[in-house]
Structure formats: C-alpha cells, structure tokens
Amino acid sequence: MKAEIATLKNEFTQRLSSTRRGARLARHLAVHRLHTWGIPYGSELSDNAALIVAELAANAVTHGRVAGRDFELRLLLGSDSLRIEVADARGERTPVVAVPSAADSETGRGLLLVEALAADWGTTRRVVGKTVWAELPLS
Structure with missing residues (x-):
C-alpha cells in the first residue's frame, strides 16, 4: 500500500454475492459511500470510481466466481488518493490487460478502462483468492 493510503481517513468494506446483482450493488454502494x-x-472522481468498481466487480463475478x-468491495480514502479493492475467491486467474480480438467485440475492454482511469492498479494474492486494486488521485 502506498504511503498516502497509510494516512487513512475513511474505510468501507462490504461482502456481496458473486452475482450480476451483487456487482451492480457494489457500484451503487461505492458512489453512495x-x-x-x-x-x-456526478463528480469526475465519483464517476471514475463507479466505472472502476463496475469493471472490477463484473470481473470478480464473471471470472473469479467460486460457488x-x-x-468483497473495499474502499480506502486516504489524504491523497482513493483505493478501490475487489477481492474474489479464485486465486489462479490473474487479470491481464488484453486488446480485444475483434474490433466490434463487446467484451475484453474492462481492464483497459481501469488502466486508463487509474493512476495505478494491480493484483495481490490473498490466503483464499486475489484482490484487484486501483488507485485514483483525489486532485
């Protein structure tokens, strides 16, 4: 975790069902929090965070789902940045940014969006599963 997150102002953690409904709820809870x-x-930071949460949660329920x-959604508001973490139970699948194969493909762009919006992002392993995180600067 970066130094600016070390000066934590607020933290929010919520477990959600690994379903499309759970992913949608994650986005709503994030912008509300x-x-x-x-x-x-409607601010730029709120909208960017909503998009990142939506993409990471969709990946968690699509590719990281374990019956x-x-x-888990976790938001960490530091003095300089917002860290978004989405953890799932499947550790063997590490997300990779890949260019969609077809120009008209409707999938495969989520992590490209995360990469474009976030100042930094990555993955960390957990005892069970993995966490995909992204950081947004507050200014």
Whole structure:
C-alpha cells in the first residue's frame, strides 16, 4: 500500500454475492459511500470510481466466481488518493490487460478502462483468492 493510503481517513468494506446483482450493488454502494465522504455524485472522481468498481466487480463475478463464495468491495480514502479493492475467491486467474480480438467485440475492454482511469492498479494474492486494486488521485 502506498504511503498516502497509510494516512487513512475513511474505510468501507462490504461482502456481496458473486452475482450480476451483487456487482451492480457494489457500484451503487461505492458512489453512495463516496458521497457520504464528501465526494459528490456526478463528480469526475465519483464517476471514475463507479466505472472502476463496475469493471472490477463484473470481473470478480464473471471470472473469479467460486460457488458459495462472495466477493468483497473495499474502499480506502486516504489524504491523497482513493483505493478501490475487489477481492474474489479464485486465486489462479490473474487479470491481464488484453486488446480485444475483434474490433466490434463487446467484451475484453474492462481492464483497459481501469488502466486508463487509474493512476495505478494491480493484483495481490490473498490466503483464499486475489484482490484487484486501483488507485485514483483525489486532485
């Protein structure tokens, strides 16, 4: 974790069902929590965070799903940045940014979006599964 996250102002953690509904709820909870922390709905930071949460949660329920296991959303608001973490139970699949094979493909662009919006992103292993994280600067 970077030094700016070490000066943590706020933290939010929620487990959600590994379903499309759970992924959608993750995005709604994230923007609501950011709003309560003073990052208003519709601001650039809120919108970028919503897109990142949506992509990471969709990947967690699509590629990281393990039957009977939830995924976890964690938001860490530091003095200089917002860290978004989405953890799932499947550790053997590490996300890779790949260019979609067909120009008209409707899938395969999620991590390209995360890479474009985030100042930094990556993965960390957990005892069970993995965490995919992204950081957004507050300014």
